[in-house]
Amino acid sequence: MWENFLTLSEAPGGPTCAVIAVKCPHIQVTIVDLNEARINAWNSPDFKLPIYEPGLEDVVREARGRNLFFSTNVDKAIEEADLIFVSVNTPTKKSGVGAGSAADLNYVERATRRIATVANSSKIVVEKSTVPCRTAESMRTILEANSKPNCRFDILSNPEFLAEGTAITDLYNPDRVLIGSLQTPEGKAASDALVSVYANWVPTERILTVGLWSSELSKLAANAMLAQRISSINALSAICEATGANIDEVAHAIGYDSRVGPKFLKASVGFGGSCFQKDILNLVYLSESCHLPEVAAYWRQVVEMNEYQKRRFSKRVVDTLFNTITDKRIAVLGFAFKADTGDTRESAAITLIKDFQSERALINVYDPQVEHSQIWADLQEASPQVPLDAIQKQVTICSSALEACKDAEAVVIATEWKEFQEIDWEAVYQKMNKPAFVFDGRLLVDAEKLRQIGFKV
Numbered sequence: 281m282w283e284n285f286l287t288l289s290e291a292p293g294g295p296t297c298a299v300i301a302v303k304c305p306h307i308q309v310t311i312v313d314l315n316e317a318r319i320n321a322w323n324s325p326d327f328k329l330p331i332y333e334p335g336l337e338d339v340v341r342e343a344r345g346r347n348l349f350f351s352t353n354v355d356k357a358i359e360e361a362d363l364i365f366v367s368v369n370t371p372t373k374k375s376g377v378g379a380g381s382a383a384d385l386n387y388v389e390r391a392t393r394r395i396a397t398v399a400n401s402s403k404i405v406v407e408k409s410t411v412p413c414r415t416a417e418s419m420r421t422i423l424e425a426n427s428k429p430n431c432r433f434d435i436l437s438n439p440e441f442l443a444e445g446t447a448i449t450d451l452y453n454p455d456r457v458l459i460g461s462l463q464t465p466e467g468k469a470a471s472d473a474l475v476s477v478y479a480n481w482v483p484t485e486r487i488l489t490v491g492l493w494s495s496e497l498s499k500l501a502a503n504a505m506l507a508q509r510i511s512s513i514n515a516l517s518a519i520c521e522a523t524g525a526n527i528d529e530v531a532h533a534i535g536y537d538s539r540v541g542p543k544f545l546k547a548s549v550g551f552g553g554s555c556f557q558k559d560i561l562n563l564v565y566l567s568e569s570c571h572l573p574e575v576a577a578y579w580r581q582v583v584e585m586n587e588y589q590k591r592r593f594s595k596r597v598v599d600t601l602f603n604t605i606t607d608k609r610i611a612v613l614g615f616a617f618k619a620d621t622g623d624t625r626e627s628a629a630i631t632l633i634k635d636f637q638s639e640r641a642l643i644n645v646y647d648p649q650v651e652h653s654q655i656w657a658d659l660q661e662a663s664p665q666v667p668l669d670a671i672q673k674q675v676t677i678c679s680s681a682l683e684a685c686k687d688a689e690a691v692v693i694a695t696e697w698k699e700f701q702e703i704d705w706e707a708v709y710q711k712m713n714k715p716a717f718v719f720d721g722r723l724l725v726d727a728e729k730l731r732q733i734g735f736k737v
């Protein structure tokens with residue numbers, strides 16, 4: 281059995297492989313990244329880790345220095361490893377063929393070439409990154425064309441299904457682990473070997489083994505189906521607002537059907553995060569490449585509905601505040617794309633604040649986890665033509681929800697942080713201009729209770 285694992289990069293490689301280290305003390309796990317600052321953070325004596333994830337610190341505290349190591353020495357780790365997880369980023373391409381929808385596989389290819397160049401012994405290479413269908417074939421071609429004699433590579437697909445904010449509980453107790461391999465004796469043997477690692481803590485009936493292409497496509501499909509539920513419920517929320525029906529009641533009624541189920545039916549200001557939009561667009565591009573324009577249009581609509589929902593929300597704020605928010609102060613509570621993470625990628629808050637900026641409003645923003653520098657970087661990226669000092673004249677970052685609400689005309693809840701449920705709303709009401717409005721983009725607070733205080737919700 282192997283002794284050495286290596287994971288190239290961070291999320292999801294970091295949390296996943298840290299959990300493997302905890303659950304498999306007989307395996308040495310090394311997490312490498314080209315980014316020195318991130319590796320230094322993983323190694324920091326006070327456990328100031330590069331990502332905020334509940335429970336992650338305990339996992340790292342248990343295994344770091346025992347059988348879990350973090351390093352920037354990629355080549356040494358490749359040489360020593362028996363199995364390598366490639367967990368590098370696969371963002372949407374910004375230019376060239378497929379710009380705006382295809383996945384940028386440059387990082388995967390570079391990592392693969394490095395493995396081929398450096399490896400002096402046979403290895404199992406595992407695609408952990410989310411990739412288009414048949415990427416494993418390209419990886420094999422690159423590895424075989426560049427490897428040394430006597431080195432053989434078996435390639436597996438093992439997509440990650442953890443969600444940010446619940447990564448550690450998801451990893452400890454996954455709905456399923458999916459492993460794809462070539463259906464050859466060698467491919468199946470490599471798959472069995474990875475199964476035996478997860479079997480240290482995952483019940484074997486939850487470890488699914490399938491063909492490589494099914495595994496790759498299942499990851500894109502799972503995210504597309506999850507995001508589709510959110511866009512469906514958000515589309516229904518527009519009908520609710522037009523008719524007086526209540527979207528929470530509708531979702532509750534639909535979700536009671538055991539064929540539908542209650543999860544992932546929370547209407548919101550729109551889904552964010554680094555995965556949903558990217559992976560659906562990836563599926564759209566794949567459909568177009570397969571000459572399936574109707575299929576591509578179907579999935580694209582999930583993303584378009586999400587954009588519509590964000591625009592609809594901003595417009596509702598402006599319309600309700602008597603058709604103008606110029607020089608009015610808006611408190612935006614939450615900047616992360618969801619609760620329990622400091623991640624802001626594709627966060628709905630960025631779009632809302634940009635919309636409010638273009639209406640010349642003054643914006644106070646508060647988030648309990650997101651670094652101030654990250655907020656400025658995101659707002660600058662969203663409005664590259666506006667100088668940062670002009671953005672900073674319109675936007676103020678506050679250190680508490682109460683401070684953000686002072687002298688505001690409206691509160692916008694953009695992230696479902698639990699602490700926003702527990703705010704002293706009486707005190708908020710006293711500090712705000714009247715009439716005081718609340719726009720709950722996450723259906724988080726008790727609207728009736730707020731109305732009794734005097735808010736217009």
Ligand SMILES: NC(=O)c1ccc[n+]([C@@H]2O[C@H](COP(=O)([O-])OP(=O)(O)OC[C@H]3O[C@@H](n4cnc5c(N)ncnc54)[C@H](O)[C@@H]3O)[C@@H](O)[C@H]2O)c1
Pocket residue numbers: 288289290291292293312313314315318354367368369370387390391394408409410411440441442443444554555
């Ligand atoms: N973030 C999640 O919760 C999550 C969940 C499931 C799947 N995924 C998938 O995992 C992949 C990575 O996730 P992410 O976007 O969160 O990543 P990320 O951008 O946070 O991290 C990627 C890291 O890879 C490093 N890297 C790039 N090339 C490298 C190389 N050749 N050698 C070593 N390190 C290298 C970068 O320095 C960076 O730190 C993506 O395909 C994503 O779709 C992510």
Ligand SMILES: O=c1ccn([C@@H]2O[C@H](COP(=O)(O)OP(=O)(O)O[C@H]3O[C@H](CO)[C@@H](O)[C@H](O)[C@H]3O)[C@@H](O)[C@H]2O)c(=O)[nH]1
Pocket residue numbers: 410440441442443444445503506510543544545546547548549550551552553554555556617618619
């Ligand atoms: O009913 C819901 C559920 C979620 N959201 C929003 O949807 C986004 C994504 O949430 P979630 O899926 O919980 O977080 P991610 O970390 O993006 O996880 C998704 O993307 C990962 C990366 O591919 C996958 O591994 C996970 O299985 C998949 O859930 C967030 O903005 C949520 O606020 C809603 O608006 N309504």
